[in-house]
Amino acid sequence: MEPSGIRKLMAKGFDIASGNMQGPRAAVLVASLSNTQDETTRxxxxxxxxxxxxxxxxxxxxxxxxxxxxxxxxxxxxxxxxxxxxxxxxxxxxxxxxxxxxxxxxxxxxxxxxxxxxxxxxxxxxxxxxxxxxxxxxxxxxxxxxxxxxxxxxxxxxx
Structure with a gap:
């Protein structure tokens, strides 16, 4: 799974953390994306x-x-x-x-x-x-x- 398209949506401000991204099939993709998010800004x-x-x-x-x-x-x-x-x-x-x-x-x-x-x-x-x-x-x-x-x-x- 390639996260670059989702990263582009994230850069535009879209929330990708809910919906289909919560399923077990997306676990690897979510892990990859979560490494790029800054937790201190939450x-x-x-x-x-x-x-x-x-x-x-x-x-x-x-x-x-x-x-x-x-x-x-x-x-x-x-x-x-x-x-x-x-x-x-x-x-x-x-x-x-x-x-x-x-x-x-x-x-x-x-x-x-x-x-x-x-x-x-x-x-x-x-x-x-x-x-x-x-x-x-x-x-x-x-x-x-x-x-x-x-x-x-x-x-x-x-x-």
């Missing part, structure tokens, strides 16, 4: 290591199994903002569109979301946040990333 290390003293209040209320997913955005003012940032980055990588071109208020259908992409989004949401979003909700012609983030935020905060 944010949220103190939260990931269980240190919550500097974390915002909303982070302290997050279930521990979700804390790792939200840690990179621990500087967000609310849980919904953190989820929106993470979801936007993942969606940008999934559809290979630059992050700045992903409008969080634009319906997902207008980005060309079909059943395959919706399945990937749903699986990623479950794996990251342990919240089950119905498949048809993602395919809804009016669903936006903002709407998904609000729904996830409400479910994670218990409201």
């Amino acid at each position: 944010r949220g290390d103190t939260v990931q290591n269980g240190e919550l003293s500097n974390a915002p209040l909303w982070m302290k209320a997050v279930p521990t199994n979700v804390m790792k997913a939200l840690a990179p955005e621990s500087d967000a003012p609310t849980i919904t903002d953190a989820i929106l940032r993470i979801t936007r980055k993942r969606f940008s990588s999934l559809i290979l569109m630059p992050l700045e071109q992903v409008d969080v208020n634009k319906p997902l259908a207008q980005f060309g979301v079909d059943s395959m992409i919706a399945a990937d989004v749903r699986t990623w949401l479950w794996n990251s946040f342990r919240v089950d979003i119905p498949f048809l909700d993602i395919l809804n012609s009016q669903k936006t990333l903002s709407g998904l983030a609000e729904l996830l935020g409400m479910r994670l905060s218990g409201t």
Whole structure:
């Protein structure tokens, strides 16, 4: 497996660490790519290591199994903002569109979301946040990333 194409996507800012890259068949490729990433530039290390003293209040209320997913955005003012940032980055990588071109208020259908992409989004949401979003909700012609983030935020905060 040749990692040069994936390195080019990484250089453009796309997240390659999730989705199909988590499977056992990609282990060698992931190992090769992880050697090129600088671990010291990651944010949220103190939260990931269980240190919550500097974390915002909303982070302290997050279930521990979700804390790792939200840690990179621990500087967000609310849980919904953190989820929106993470979801936007993942969606940008999934559809290979630059992050700045992903409008969080634009319906997902207008980005060309079909059943395959919706399945990937749903699986990623479950794996990251342990919240089950119905498949048809993602395919809804009016669903936006903002709407998904609000729904996830409400479910994670218990409201």
